Amino acid sequence: MMMTCERSRELFPEALYSELAPGLQNEFAAHLASCPSCRTEFEALQATLQIMNQRIQPQPNRDFLESYWDRLNARFPADDKKSRPAVASGASYPGRPARVPAWAYGIAAVLLMAVGVYLGRTYFGGPPPGVPRNDEHLLSTGPTPDEDSTSDQAVAYLERSKNLLIGLTNLDEEHRSSLDLSRNQEVSRELIQQANVLTVALNRPDQQQMRRLIQDLEVILLQLANIDVKPGVPAIELVQKGVDQRSILLKINLEEMRAIARRSPPNQSKKTNL
């Protein structure tokens, strides 16, 4: 007995997804071959599924996926963490990088403090102890316009270096792997050239700390400028490693500068002398 149209259509879902029992396959095929109506209907549903196959599957938000486990983990194991505000996971800030390594904040803080100390030393501080007496004229007369210009250039140099390094260290996970360092390397090379001029121009005794800071920065910038990006090795990791190592020197320099600033007599400020 031939399969009825009703029975044939009942089997459509299984037949469309290749789940038809082996014993029914021949019978079903025979019915379609002899029934134009069922065959047309079946082919139309097959075509519908072909269209549905073209669907681009929904994708969760990238930030959401990146913080998925952190958000989930924050809710384990106790229910009392349920009320933890979303701020704790960073989920409320879609534009914020998912994770900024702690050392990046360290570098940023050190550089900002270094700029601050330098400005303090330049405009409010006195000479470091042990400066020979024959340098008194520099304090009593104040810097020449050229010296002022050198100090301004040094501050601008620090600012530009800081921006470059913070820009690199604040990269999120996704951009880190696809980073194109060429522009950063170009800026590094410009800064290195500028550093060569500045370290010669910073010849006053009270500018020596700044000079050493620029020399330390120069090492980091040289490292960045000369990085040979190898396939499969994320370039940023090489930069980070270099910055990590050199940040120790920056911190040492900073501590030295702060100590010098503390020892400087307050009445020797440049403003007073001017």
Next chain:
Amino acid sequence: MTDEQLLIDRAQQGDREAFRQLVERSNVDVYRLAYDMTRNHHDAEDLSQEVFIRAYRSLTRFRREAKWSTWLYRITVNLCLDHRDKQSRKRMEYRDDTGYEDTADGSAHPDARSSRAASSPVTSSPDRETESVMIQQHIEQALSRLPVQERAVFSLRHYHDLPLKEIAEMMNIAEGTVKSHLFRALQRLRRELAFYKKDIGLEGQ
């Protein structure tokens, strides 16, 4: 024992790292199923997290004979249906991503459907250059118009590759009901995609 089973074993013994790996293997699939059921990205994100919270709490009750993904899908479907019920109770209507008004049970508002049908350019094929974009739009609209049960069955079978029998067990309904849902879903999709009538055999009907 498969890698997944090893991870489940470790997770059941309290290994959080093993559970993290299990989560990362399946969170996108869970999200997609939740999205197909809710048609809302934010709800899907929230519900997908809730799925893993529930899974973690019930981990010791997970039995080897079930598939990990099927178990997660079961939790997902239940949570999404609960969510739908809560929304219904609040009598809140919301709009889906395409901007068409949709009732909480996922079925299209009759007026919205008729007005859309009237405005659809069913007499001409889409321009080739924009066809892929239009297909995506039409597919999402067609899915949005399925009742939530039919949409769940279709999504599980078509996009998550679950056999009909497993879907029936998972949703705790008869296999015949699953087949009926799927058949009706396919017929609706065929009608909704009448725009491509030449491809799906509606030309001349």
